[in-house]
Amino acid sequence: xxxxxxxxxxxxxxxxxxxxxxxxxxxxxxxxxxxxxxxxxxxxxxxxxxxxxxxxxxxxxxxxxxxxxxxxxxxxxxxxxxxxxxxxxxxxxxxxxxxxxxxxx
Numbered sequence: 001x002x003x004x005x006x007x008x009x010x011x012x013x014x015x016x017x018x019x020x021x022x023x024x025x026x027x028x029x030x031x032x033x034x035x036x037x038x039x040x041x042x043x044x045x046x047x048x049x050x051x052x053x054x055x056x057x058x059x060x061x062x063x064x065x066x067x068x069x070x071x072x073x074x075x076x077x078x079x080x081x082x083x084x085x086x087x088x089x090x091x092x093x094x095x096x097x098x099x100x101x102x103x104x105x
Contacts, residue, residue: 001079003072005086007098010061014038018058023074024092028065034092034102036063044070047077054078060085067091 005013014020020039022029029041042050044064054060060083064070071087078085088095096102 001084002086003075003079004067004089005061006089007095007100010088010095011098011100014061016059017061018055019060021054021060021062022064022092023062023070024064025070032065032092033104034096035105036092036095037101037103039063044074047074051077051081054081054083054085056082058084061088062086063088063095064091066093 020036022035022039022041023044024032026043035041060078062071062074062078062085067087067090071091075085075087090097092102
């Protein structure tokens with residue numbers, strides 16, 4: 001299963017995503033004023049509490065700050081649970097660097 005999506009590809013398919021999840025750590029989420037439009041924040045340390053609410057059909061796009069360890073561990077868990085999930089390469093910062101739109105929280 002494909003694990004990543006480049007920011008440019010995400011920008012072209014974002015309206016087709018079933019759900020977009022912001023999985024930045026609580027401290028990173030709180031320190032930022034930005035969010036990808038339509039994204040829902042989920043605490044990555046509490047994945048056991050929310051994984052059953054993630055749709056099993058369609059595609060799920062996740063992102064953290066820079067697309068590193070947090071995104072990798074969460075996408076592993078989602079895919080292991082049968083969810084078609086990918087993470088944005090470079091996270092929200094990579095999306096912004098590529099000209100992607102973000103909203104103020």
